[in-house]
Amino acid sequence: MSNASSTSALVVRAPRRNLLPKTLGPAMPALILLFLFFVLPVVSLLLRSVLEPEPGLSNYATLLGSETYLRIFLNTFLVSALVTVLSLLIGFPVAWTLAIMPAHWSRIVFAILLLSMWTNLLARTYAWMVLLQRTGIVNKTLMNLGLIDQPLTLVNNLVGVTIGMVYIMLPFIILPLYGVIRRIDPAILQAASLCGATRWQSLWRVLVPLAAPGMAAGALMVFVMSLGYFVTPALLGGTSNMMLAELIAQFVQSLVNWGMGSAAAFVLLVVTLALYALQLKLFGTSQMGGR
Amino acid sequence: MTAPFLQIRGIRKDYGKVTAVQDVSLEIRRGEFLTFLGPSGSGKSTTLYILAGFQDPTAGDILLEGRSLLSTPSHLRQIGMVFQRYTLFPHLTVAENIGFPLKVRRKSRAEIDAKVKQMLELVRLEGFEDRRPSEMSGGQQQRVALARALSYDPPVLLMDEPLSALDKKLREEIQHEIRRIHQETEVTILYVTHDQEEALRMSDRIAVFSKGVIDQVGTGSELYAEPATRFVAEFIGDSDFLSCAVVASNGQSADIRLGDDWLVEGVPLHARGGGRNEGALLLRPERVQLHRNQPAATGALPVRVDDLTFLGSNVHVATTTGWGEPVAIRLPFGHDAIDGLSRGDTVWLGFDPRTAHVFC
Numbered sequence: 001m002s003n004a005s006s007t008s009a010l011v012v013r014a015p016r017r018n019l020l021p022k023t024l025g026p027a028m029p030a031l032i033l034l035f036l037f038f039v040l041p042v043v044s045l046l047l048r049s050v051l052e053p054e055p056g057l058s059n060y061a062t063l064l065g066s067e068t069y070l071r072i073f074l075n076t077f078l079v080s081a082l083v084t085v086l087s088l089l090i091g092f093p094v095a096w097t098l099a100i101m102p103a104h105w106s107r108i109v110f111a112i113l114l115l116s117m118w119t120n121l122l123a124r125t126y127a128w129m130v131l132l133q134r135t136g137i138v139n140k141t142l143m144n145l146g147l148i149d150q151p152l153t154l155v156n157n158l159v160g161v162t163i164g165m166v167y168i169m170l171p172f173i174i175l176p177l178y179g180v181i182r183r184i185d186p187a188i189l190q191a192a193s194l195c196g197a198t199r200w201q202s203l204w205r206v207l208v209p210l211a212a213p214g215m216a217a218g219a220l221m222v223f224v225m226s227l228g229y230f231v232t233p234a235l236l237g238g239t240s241n242m243m244l245a246e247l248i249a250q251f252v253q254s255l256v257n258w259g260m261g262s263a264a265a266f267v268l269l270v271v272t273l274a275l276y277a278l279q280l281k282l283f284g285t286s287q288m289g290g291r
Numbered sequence: 292m293t294a295p296f297l298q299i300r301g302i303r304k305d306y307g308k309v310t311a312v313q314d315v316s317l318e319i320r321r322g323e324f325l326t327f328l329g330p331s332g333s334g335k336s337t338t339l340y341i342l343a344g345f346q347d348p349t350a351g352d353i354l355l356e357g358r359s360l361l362s363t364p365s366h367l368r369q370i371g372m373v374f375q376r377y378t379l380f381p382h383l384t385v386a387e388n389i390g391f392p393l394k395v396r397r398k399s400r401a402e403i404d405a406k407v408k409q410m411l412e413l414v415r416l417e418g419f420e421d422r423r424p425s426e427m428s429g430g431q432q433q434r435v436a437l438a439r440a441l442s443y444d445p446p447v448l449l450m451d452e453p454l455s456a457l458d459k460k461l462r463e464e465i466q467h468e469i470r471r472i473h474q475e476t477e478v479t480i481l482y483v484t485h486d487q488e489e490a491l492r493m494s495d496r497i498a499v500f501s502k503g504v505i506d507q508v509g510t511g512s513e514l515y516a517e518p519a520t521r522f523v524a525e526f527i528g529d530s531d532f533l534s535c536a537v538v539a540s541n542g543q544s545a546d547i548r549l550g551d552d553w554l555v556e557g558v559p560l561h562a563r564g565g566g567r568n569e570g571a572l573l574l575r576p577e578r579v580q581l582h583r584n585q586p587a588a589t590g591a592l593p594v595r596v597d598d599l600t601f602l603g604s605n606v607h608v609a610t611t612t613g614w615g616e617p618v619a620i621r622l623p624f625g626h627d628a629i630d631g632l633s634r635g636d637t638v639w640l641g642f643d644p645r646t647a648h649v650f651c
């Protein structure tokens with residue numbers, strides 16, 4: 001299977017170069033749109049961050065020199081990393097189960113997943129507020145089970161943000177992982193088993209490495225989305241533990257400081273691009289261990 | 292007498308209402324090369340998968356050296372297998388693939404390296420250590436798969452149509468390799484194929500599968516000379532069947548009537564239940580003589596020549612009996628009887644009834 005697909009990929013790749021149009025003429029309208037909607041805002045962002053209130057790098061110096069702001073960056077990265085790891089830990093078994101369960105069952109689970117994705121984001125986040133509050137169902141259940149005496153503080157802090165974001169992000173990790181796992185030939189796992197690999201060894205030595213490209217793609221998506229997420233931190237987070245998106249909103253809306261807001265947004269953009277480059281380098285264009 | 296090396300006892304496998312394997316029993320000697328031969332869907336793979344431990348049989352047992360294997364999970368069965376599809380681990384190099392079974396058994400680095408080297412020599416792929424499966428041809432991949440399956444010295448090696456994805460020439464080359472490796476390692480091999488030529492070329496014995504049962508087990512020449520069922524006769528070698536009526540029988544042999552009035556006496560009989568008196572007479576094309584004139588002494592069947600086909604060392608003569616059944620005859624090139632033969636001629640077929648078979 002892998003052999004066939006990779007050779008055919010090679011065969012297809014070669015003539016593709018010839019398919020490049022001789023001129024860019026036909027693509028011009030699309031390129032202009034791309035320029036207007038994507039390149040222009042980014043450039044204006046960059047310009048504002050170095051021009052307002054006066055030309056120079058003072059915005060960046062303030063941003064990266066202040067402990068308060070650095071703390072917000074740290075919070076953002078910590079929460080995003082935690083959300084990514086938790087999503088992977090929960091998403092992998094779910095994707096695996098979906099991949100091996102009979103088709104009519106997996107279709108139902110997918111319907112539920114998609115339905116939750118299509119439900120209004122605010123509604124879903126408010127729902128978590130209700131569930132996680134001091135008298136919410138989560139605390140009540142834990143207390144009834146005798147696991148805790150005092151209700152836990154699960155909202156208005158980073159715990160609430162993390163829980164809410166994992167919930168939002170899970171589909172984004174399950175869907176690509178499901179695709180990758182489905183493409184793994186079950187005979188490869190049977191071969192591993194006959195070779196003497198226990199289930200655990202098959203998981204770590206075969207399944208996880210083969211699913212790694214899907215995991216990386218999903219993880220990157222989740223991490224990047226988490227870095228810039230606004231709604232969940234705003235609703236489930238506290239005022240003392242801000243995240244980057246909230247900070248940007250505050251700069252622009254409350255303080256009307258476009259320079260600082262742009263600088264923060266630009267830092268976020270640079271980090272995102274760096275991560276994307278890293279993923280391309282590690283997992284390249286080809287999947288599944290090819291070169 | 293000691294117990295047979297590997298015993299398959301009354302295996303049955305149902306998938307819901309579908310019976311994949313009905314009743315399979317087999318005894319395999321240590322070091323034997325036994326092939327499961329049969330058409331698609333006859334239950335060959337299912338039987339192999341039960342041996343590998345991927346499926347549990349609905350009924351029956353498997354014993355290796357007298358001990359049941361059924362309660363042993365596949366990763367502890369110590370059985371090697373080469374699959375029809377390419378199942379090398381795509382993220383590992385050739386050397387890592389071959390060393391995988393030893394690695395999961397926590398063997399030392401030195402031991403793994405030595406064994407990998409030995410296995411690469413065995414399958415003649417020295418120098419390929421650091422390649423990835425995606426950088427190798429199908430035949431090379433299957434040879435690596437073979438090396439991987441043999442690296443932990445399993446007593447039994449299962450092969451499920453490992454060469455079916457390869458072209459004819461490469462297939463024959465690897466068939467020879469597998470034969471040689473079988474002789475060098477003395478591993479017991481259970482091989483699945485639906486290609487009779489492959490089965491005949493490679494096996495010590497062949498088990499012919501049909502609809503979830505084994506029709507017959509034997510060497511290739513036994514199956515050809517003494518087929519137990521019409522199915523086996525059709526599956527191994529070329530064959531002609533003429534419908535006939537059984538006139539008299541003693542259980543071992545029968546007197547039969549062909550057409551309206553051609554009587555043949557003393558043909559070996561293979562009766563399968565029922566007292567039906569219609570049967571089929573099996574003629575092997577090379578056992579049939581062709582006479583240009585009606586022979587005086589022996590009885591012979593007049594037929595009309597429809598076509599002559601030159602096939603290198605052989606010439607095929609297609610004929611039809613007086614009542615419209617086709618009979619093919621195969622004669623060596625340059626045989627006297629063909630000289631000047633043309634379409635529409637009438638010739639006489641002679642055969643020794645003792646080398647023919649009647650199935651009913």
Ligand SMILES: Nc1ncnc2c1ncn2[C@@H]1O[C@H](COP(=O)(O)OP(=O)(O)OP(=O)(O)O)[C@@H](O)[C@H]1O
Nearest residue numbers: 306309310311330331332333334335336337338485
């Ligand atoms: N998982 C399954 N569920 C239902 N039916 C199955 C399953 N596996 C096999 N069968 C059926 O069992 C029968 C035997 O299948 P098996 O794969 O053993 O055949 P085979 O002799 O290996 O054929 P082939 O030469 O095509 O590989 C077939 O009719 C098949 O449809």
Ligand SMILES: [Mg+2]
Nearest residue numbers: 335336337451
């Ligand atoms: Mg099969």
